[in-house]
Amino acid sequence: MNYLKNKLELEENGFSILTDLYSDNEVSQILNCIENTEQDENSFMKSKDLFAIRQLIKSVPKISSLLFNEKLIELTSQLFKENYFLTKAIYFDKPSESNWFVPFHQDLSISVNKKVELENYSNWTFKKGFYGVQPPLKILQDTITVRIHLDKTDRYNGALKVxxxxxxxxxxxxxxxxxxSENEFICNIDKGGAMLMKPLTLHSSNRTTNGKKRRVIHLEFNKHYLDKPLSWSEYYKIS
Incomplete structure (x- = not known):
């Protein structure tokens, strides 16, 4: 596959949409892997509005070989000129009864191993046992997000607007x-497709109106190591 067009779109517009990154069978295998994992760690968060798994590859180790199929490895090899690595992996399941709205925002926080006062690291958070911080601008500019869609997503079940x-x-x-609002673009994505996005791209999502799920795996990649003694709380080298 040639992903040059997607790479150029990502650089110019801040996002790009891919189709057929995963087959229906591969999506089923990913979902089965998640559903058959014991959910007794802090990484698993479940409420009536959201089921999420933080540090997905650490929490569900068997999923890595399913996620990094031939197409995703080919995509990352074309996107990244240098040695990028995975820095964040989260699974989101927005249940059919969930109906919340997310206003326009940028993704400004990264996940790190500890809290340390360092220049150009600000807006610290601590949620569910995990530290987050806003890093130097260059780190955000060089982050690439890949959002893998396990359900068909459109304007009626919370597709991202950018x-x-x-x-x-x-x-x-x-x-x-x-x-x-005239500049908004609604990212309709088929099951098994994906969205590439820069975290500084303004994005939002509306409430669900059709009662259908929107299950997404959110992956973030970067090439920068953090200023010592900070390190990424997740690190997965792409083979």
Whole structure:
């Protein structure tokens, strides 16, 4: 497969959409792997509104060989000129009865191993046993997100809306920015497809109106090691 077009779209617009990254059978294997894993760790979060698994590959080790199929390995080899590695893997399941809205935002936090006061690392958080921090801008600019869709997703079940090219404006104070809804693009993605995104791309999702699920695996890749003594809380080398 040639993913040059997707790479160019990602750099220019801040996002790109892929189809057929996984077959129906591969999607079923991924879901079965998740469903057959014991859910007794802090990484598993379940409520009426959301089921999520943080540190997915650590929590469900068998899933790595299913995720990194031939197409994903080929995609990453074409996207990354240098030695990128996985820094975050989360599984999201938005149940059919869940109906929450996510306003426009940028993904400004990374997951790290500890809290250390360092220059250019700010806005620390600690949730469910995990530290998050806003890193230097260059790290965010060089992050690439791959969102793998395990269900067909459209405007009726919370597909992401993005503002094309917004990633080129650096960190944006969303509350003081006049967002032009005419520039919104709704990312309809088929089951087994994926969305590539820069974390500085403004994105949002509406409430679900058709009662259908939106199960997504969110992967983040980077090439930078953090300033010592900080390190990524997740690290998975791409084979």
């Amino acid at each position: 503002i094309p090219k917004s990633h080129s404006n650096g960190i944006i104070r969303v509350e003081s920015t006049d967002l032009n």
